[in-house]
Amino acid sequence: DTAVSQTPKYLVTQMGNDKSIKCEQNLGHDTMYWYKQDSKKFLKIMFSYNNKELIINETVPNRFSPKSPDKAHLNLHINSLELGDSAVYFCASSGFGVGRVHGYTFGSGTRLTVV
Amino acid sequence: GQQVMQIPQYQHVQEGEDFTTYCNSSTTLSNIQWYKQRPGGHPVFLIQLVKSGEVKKQKRLTFQFGEAKKNSSLHITATQTTDVGTYFCAGPYGGATNKLIFGTGTLLAVQP
Numbered sequence: 644d645t646a647v648s649q650t651p652k653y654l655v656t657q658m659g660n661d662k663s664i665k666c667e668q669n670l671g672h673d674t675m676y677w678y679k680q681d682s683k684k685f686l687k688i689m690f691s692y693n694n695k696e697l698i699i700n701e702t703v704p705n706r707f708s709p710k711s712p713d714k715a716h717l718n719l720h721i722n723s724l725e726l727g728d729s730a731v732y733f734c735a736s737s738g739f740g741v742g743r744v745h746g747y748t749f750g751s752g753t754r755l756t757v758v
Numbered sequence: 759g760q761q762v763m764q765i766p767q768y769q770h771v772q773e774g775e776d777f778t779t780y781c782n783s784s785t786t787l788s789n790i791q792w793y794k795q796r797p798g799g800h801p802v803f804l805i806q807l808v809k810s811g812e813v814k815k816q817k818r819l820t821f822q823f824g825e826a827k828k829n830s831s832l833h834i835t836a837t838q839t840t841d842v843g844t845y846f847c848a849g850p851y852g853g854a855t856n857k858l859i860f861g862t863g864t865l866l867a868v869q870p
Contacts, residue, residue, distance in 0.1 A: 685860075686801070699857050735801075745789075746806060747793075
């Protein structure tokens with residue numbers, strides 16, 4: 644009954660490969676996000692989807708392509724992986740409504756290592 | 759662009775000592791959130807503050823939102839080893855409530 648689940652937890656791959664990370668939330672939230680956490684622990688937003696619609700697209704190389712087939716899923720596909728892509732990628736979700744607190748619920752993260 | 763800085767970057771305390779981390783935004787925030795990330799874990803939402811000058815408590819944790827809504831603090835009384843982790847503040851960017859900019863984080867180490 645995990646709220647936000649990501650797969651895989653670990654991903655080791657060679658430069659130039661293409662890989663995907665999957666995320667699913669069962670909280671009924673409307674909005675999902677991808678964040679990147681680098682080795683210095685900085686958390687930086689990459690993308691956000693609200694009800695399957697892309698609403699935030701930060702300055703991210705176009706090798707990164709998010710896809711949201713429905714509001715419970717947000718996947719991240721990365722083409723032509725580079726060494727600098729090595730990081731922990733977190734999926735998160737949030738819900739809105741009258742009286743709700745807008746805290747994000749994060750997945751457990753995917754540690755991507757490009758060699 | 760909007761920046762959210764936290765100090766200190768790192769603090770090492772003896773168990774039982776108090777700890778405070780400070781969060782400063784370059785712009786006024788509609789609200790501020792705090793998260794805790796244990797080593798090897800993911801950020802976990804702790805609390806949200808909305809009103810100017812607001813103070814909220816969760817057991818040994820006290821959260822404060824500045825009068826100008828540009829700064830915040832988290833104070834932990836009598837730290838325990840379970841408090842170890844990185845504490846992040848986060849605020850909405852550009853007035854959009856669904857885009858959080860996270861602070862630089864403060865890593866707390868507690869020595870038993």
